[in-house]
Amino acid sequence: MDLLIKGGILYDPAAGWEGPAEILIRDKKIEAVSPSLGPVEAPVLEMKDKLIFPGLVDTHVHLREPGGENKETVATGCAAAVAGGFTAVACMANTSPPVDGKETVAFIKERARRADLARVYPIGALTLGLQGKELAPLWEMAQEGARGFSDDGRPVMNSGLMLKAMQFALVLDLPIISHCEDLNLAGDGVVHAGSHGYRLGLPVLPSVSESVMVAREILLQEAVGGKLHLAHLSCSQSVALLKWAREKGATALTAEVTPHHLLLTEEAVGDFDSAAKMNPPLRNSADRETLQQALREGVIEIIATDHAPHHPCEKEGDFLNAPFGVVGLETAFPLLWTKFVVPGTLSPAALVNCMSCAPARLLGIPGGTLVPGSPADLMAVDPQLQIEVDARRFYSRGKSTPFAGWRLEGFPVMTMVDGDIKMWEGKVKGFSPDFPGREELLCRNN
Amino acid sequence: MPKDMLNLHDFTRDDLEEILLRAAYFKKKDGKLFSSLQTKTIAISFWEPSTRTRLSFELAVRKLGGKIISFNPGISSEGKGENIKDTVKTLASLGADALIFRHRIPGFFQRIAQSTGMSLISGGEGCYQHPTQALLDIFTLQEKGIDFTGITVVMVGDILHSRVARSHFYVLPLFGAKLILVAPPVLLPPALVPAGVERSYHLENVLPAGDVIYFLRVQRERQEKGLLPSLGEYAVLYGLNEKRLTLLKENALLMHPGPMNIGIEISSRALKRLESSCPQRTLFREQVQNGVYVRMAVLDLLVAGRVV
Numbered sequence: 001m002d003l004l005i006k007g008g009i010l011y012d013p014a015a016g017w018e019g020p021a022e023i024l025i026r027d028k029k030i031e032a033v034s035p036s037l038g039p040v041e042a043p044v045l046e047m048k049d050k051l052i053f054p055g056l057v058d059t060h061v062h063l064r065e066p067g068g069e070n071k072e073t074v075a076t077g078c079a080a081a082v083a084g085g086f087t088a089v090a091c092m093a094n095t096s097p098p099v100d101g102k103e104t105v106a107f108i109k110e111r112a113r114r115a116d117l118a119r120v121y122p123i124g125a126l127t128l129g130l131q132g133k134e135l136a137p138l139w140e141m142a143q144e145g146a147r148g149f150s151d152d153g154r155p156v157m158n159s160g161l162m163l164k165a166m167q168f169a170l171v172l173d174l175p176i177i178s179h180c181e182d183l184n185l186a187g188d189g190v191v192h193a194g195s196h197g198y199r200l201g202l203p204v205l206p207s208v209s210e211s212v213m214v215a216r217e218i219l220l221q222e223a224v225g226g227k228l229h230l231a232h233l234s235c236s237q238s239v240a241l242l243k244w245a246r247e248k249g250a251t252a253l254t255a256e257v258t259p260h261h262l263l264l265t266e267e268a269v270g271d272f273d274s275a276a277k278m279n280p281p282l283r284n285s286a287d288r289e290t291l292q293q294a295l296r297e298g299v300i301e302i303i304a305t306d307h308a309p310h311h312p313c314e315k316e317g318d319f320l321n322a323p324f325g326v327v328g329l330e331t332a333f334p335l336l337w338t339k340f341v342v343p344g345t346l347s348p349a350a351l352v353n354c355m356s357c358a359p360a361r362l363l364g365i366p367g368g369t370l371v372p373g374s375p376a377d378l379m380a381v382d383p384q385l386q387i388e389v390d391a392r393r394f395y396s397r398g399k400s401t402p403f404a405g406w407r408l409e410g411f412p413v414m415t416m417v418d419g420d421i422k423m424w425e426g427k428v429k430g431f432s433p434d435f436p437g438r439e440e441l442l443c444r445n446n
Numbered sequence: 447m448p449k450d451m452l453n454l455h456d457f458t459r460d461d462l463e464e465i466l467l468r469a470a471y472f473k474k475k476d477g478k479l480f481s482s483l484q485t486k487t488i489a490i491s492f493w494e495p496s497t498r499t500r501l502s503f504e505l506a507v508r509k510l511g512g513k514i515i516s517f518n519p520g521i522s523s524e525g526k527g528e529n530i531k532d533t534v535k536t537l538a539s540l541g542a543d544a545l546i547f548r549h550r551i552p553g554f555f556q557r558i559a560q561s562t563g564m565s566l567i568s569g570g571e572g573c574y575q576h577p578t579q580a581l582l583d584i585f586t587l588q589e590k591g592i593d594f595t596g597i598t599v600v601m602v603g604d605i606l607h608s609r610v611a612r613s614h615f616y617v618l619p620l621f622g623a624k625l626i627l628v629a630p631p632v633l634l635p636p637a638l639v640p641a642g643v644e645r646s647y648h649l650e651n652v653l654p655a656g657d658v659i660y661f662l663r664v665q666r667e668r669q670e671k672g673l674l675p676s677l678g679e680y681a682v683l684y685g686l687n688e689k690r691l692t693l694l695k696e697n698a699l700l701m702h703p704g705p706m707n708i709g710i711e712i713s714s715r716a717l718k719r720l721e722s723s724c725p726q727r728t729l730f731r732e733q734v735q736n737g738v739y740v741r742m743a744v745l746d747l748l749v750a751g752r753v754v
Contacts, residue, residue: 200574202552320552422507
């Protein structure tokens with residue numbers, strides 16, 4: 001079905017485009033982009049004064065299905081994704097059972113197909129049962145559609161096994177995504193080893209528990225080659241190591257940072273607020289500044305949410321026993337828009353590069369751009385719209401966010417996957433009873 | 447005045463002075479039975495072992511004429527979050543006005559406190575805080591005529607795991623005292639040291655500066671967890687022995703929240719020497735005695751005047 005998007009301002013850094021554009025969609029793909037396409041035989045979607053971006057891509061989410069359906073399902077996670085402007089997400093393998101074989105990969109893809117919202121790319125486990133003992137069938141999972149491998153949630157402590165995994169992944173040309181944490185240094189820690197965490201008397205997770213593993217992964221990759229992606233970096237030392245590796249000429253080495261590590265410090269824990277409990281923990285203001293600078297300089301080029309939903313009852317317990325993790329899909333873009341783009345520290349093109357182009361490139365998936373021939377995955381933002389973050393309105397089953405009550409701008413108002421509108425003004429197809437029909441949208445805007 | 451006492455930093459200096467004044471009044475009128483808690487029911491539940499704090503609170507309630515619901519939840523079961531939330535609701539339904547608790551987990555009662563009208567009063571919470579202990583220490587020193595402005599308190603021991611230390615981090619500087627922390631590095635990470643507080647790894651270097659030497663208990667499980675090579679080694683490096691007695695200021699006062707490990711924090715010979723030659727410089731017994739008056743004051747101000 002054809003569609004012409006008119007009136008919007010397009011930011012597509014991969015195509016070097018920044019300005020007013022008409023976008024013609026044909027057979028689920030971008031057919032043409034031009035300031036003015038002239039007379040075209042197609043229904044029109046009027047997006048006057050909206051900012052149009054390639055659909056966001058998240059390299060790091062937890063959809064919890066199978067096994068954790070009380071926290072999230074593939075469908076609710078995808079609803080949260082399109083509500084937040086994401087058209088593709090890569091979901092981590094720490095489900096129950098874990099994604100350590102082709103059956104689970106196929107199961108998740110089938111769930112995503114039925115949900116018919118965002119594209120879902122499963123990340124396969126590196127080791128069987130996430131046990132860190134034997135390699136999982138990486139090739140088999142890759143055949144089924146896995147787009148990377150990770151034991152995320154726990155590290156592979158056995159360096160020899162990690163080396164073998166990297167060697168094996170060479171054949172598949174897929175990234176290994178490392179959750180960098182030395183369990184002996186992390187102990188039973190739950191907060192950053194900083195003044196705030198110590199003041200609360202909670203067991204601490206020092207930065208060095210992350211950075212020693214970052215160093216190990218960098219050295220292993222240097223020895224083996226292949227694609228290495230460092231998940232959710234949180235501290236200055238990790239950034240320094242990344243820079244060092246790049247200076248030595250490391251390639252196919254990427255890293256991601258989360259919105260919460262970019263915007264918050266350990267102080268957000270306040271008096272035992274479990275909405276600020278995540279792993280890695282929020283660190284100090286110097287770490288936050290370093291991460292922001294690394295993002296501006298392109299040392300870290302991917303922003304990932306680490307969307308980690310939990311059932312509200314689980315997060316409501318005491319801080320020590322509450323699970324790690326907060327939701328992120330429905331707040332990531334407006335947060336970074338409000339805090340970085342509006343004040344001018346990051347350009348819209350730089351932000352969309354971190355949240356769409358670079359993530360798509362890492363996963364080796366279509367998207368991340370709207371050049372003709374690309375899938376019609378895009379989203380539109382109303383720069384005038386200001387909303388206070390209200391977790392009760394999330395599509396995600398997880399409601400725990402450290403950003404509740406923040407007044408933000410730059411909310412996505414339309415998300416499209418394969419030329420099909422999945423979200424319109426906060427309403428999600430299949431989830432909102434009053435989701436408008438295609439004709440209604442096109443007629444109303446004609 | 448806040449309804450709960452989970453920590454001290456929720457209290458202003460004026461709040462704390464008021465508590466201390468009230469404690470002084472109760473001590474002056476010792477022996478008299480008061481009735482300010484006559485219509486109140488106070489629940490006491492300790493999920494962690496305690497002798498003196500618990501007895502001290504019980505005595506404080508009785509001296510104010512209050513009724514006690516005391517229940518022993520069983521230390522071993524320790525209580526899951528939901529059970530304790532239910533317990534708190536049950537206590538509120540039964541008409542309890544306050545719950546005095548001790549628990550292993552820092553921050554355990556934070557959220558529960560927000561959801562109940564009862565006063566929650568901490569008798570020590572994990573490694574978080576032990577507010578009434580710090581208050582009774584301040585009271586004991588004030589009673590000795592100490593003007594906190596310009597004095598130096600040297601605190602030595604397991605700072606990392608000490609809830610007493612964390613309450614003092616706030617209250618000693620608030621009253622104007624200078625604080626120096628001394629411990630082996632593994633029990634004194636730099637990030638733990640609050641702004642304006644000094645640290646040292648060498649007891650002998652700082653002992654001469656102390657107007658008050660405050661010893662913290664070193665628990666045997668620290669050695670079991672591999673944080674200390676041995677308690678013997680700790681005693682050699684950080685214990686007060688006869689030789690180190692000579693480094694003390696002439697009038698330095700010695701405090702300990704108890705129970706003391708004789709032979710570890712203080713050698714038995716040093717203790718004997720002190721208690722025979724200058725007993726007025728060791729405040730261990732006064733600390734215990736004053737605990738009752740300070741806890742009476744806390745209950746009187748936080749619970750007695752309040753309508754739930």
